[in-house]
Structure formats: structure tokens, C-alpha cells
Amino acid sequence: MALVQRLISSDKYSIKCPYSMTPKGICIHNTYNDASANNEISYMVSNTNSVSYHIAIDDVEAIQAIPFNRNAWHAGDGSTGDGNRNYIS
Numbered sequence: 001m002a003l004v005q006r007l008i009s010s011d012k013y014s015i016k017c018p019y020s021m022t023p024k025g026i027c028i029h030n031t032y033n034d035a036s037a038n039n040e041i042s043y044m045v046s047n048t049n050s051v052s053y054h055i056a057i058d059d060v061e062a063i064q065a066i067p068f069n070r071n072a073w074h075a076g077d078g079s080t081g082d083g084n085r086n087y088i089s
Contacts, residue, residue, distance in 0.1 A: 016052040017070035
């Protein structure tokens with residue numbers, strides 16, 4: 001499987017990944033659709049919604065869009081919860 005880095009531009013950090021973090025672990029989610037990793041990342045990067053995730057994986061490749069030392073908004077626990085501020089998603 002290929003690992004591709006397609007990191008968002010820093011001008012989107014304030015929306016998608018505003019905080020620095022030291023990861024404690026990973027949080028695995030499922031999108032419950034058959035979109036490719038490329039489509040999932042393209043959608044996340046192209047909109048102005050704050051929902052974000054570090055990496056999308058399909059059966060061909062894994063694409064990283066958020067740096068692992070930045071938070072992402074994926075766990076639904078806000079800016080003070082443990083999930084968003086401490087886990088790679």
C-alpha cells in the first residue's frame with residue numbers, strides 16, 4: 001500500500017487543525033461509503049467545514065492531509081476533549 005502525503009496548506013490550519021499536539025494514539029473511523037481515499041481527502045480539503053481527519057485509507061493507498069503534530073476535528077468532543085486534541089484520526 002502506498003502512503004501519500006498531500007498536506008493541507010497552512011492557511012487552512014485555523015479551520016481544520018488549529019492546535020499543535022503530541023499524539024497519544026490513533027482513533028479509527030469508518031465513513032460507511034465506498035469513496036476512495038483520494039475523494040475523501042479532496043472533499044475534506046476543499047470545503048470550509050471544520051470537520052477534519054489526518055489520513056484516509058482505501059484498498060490502494062493511504063493519504064495524509066493533516067500533519068500528525070496538529071489536531072483534527074474528528075471525535076465530536078470539542079476543543080477540550082481528549083479525542084480531538086490527542087489522537088491521530
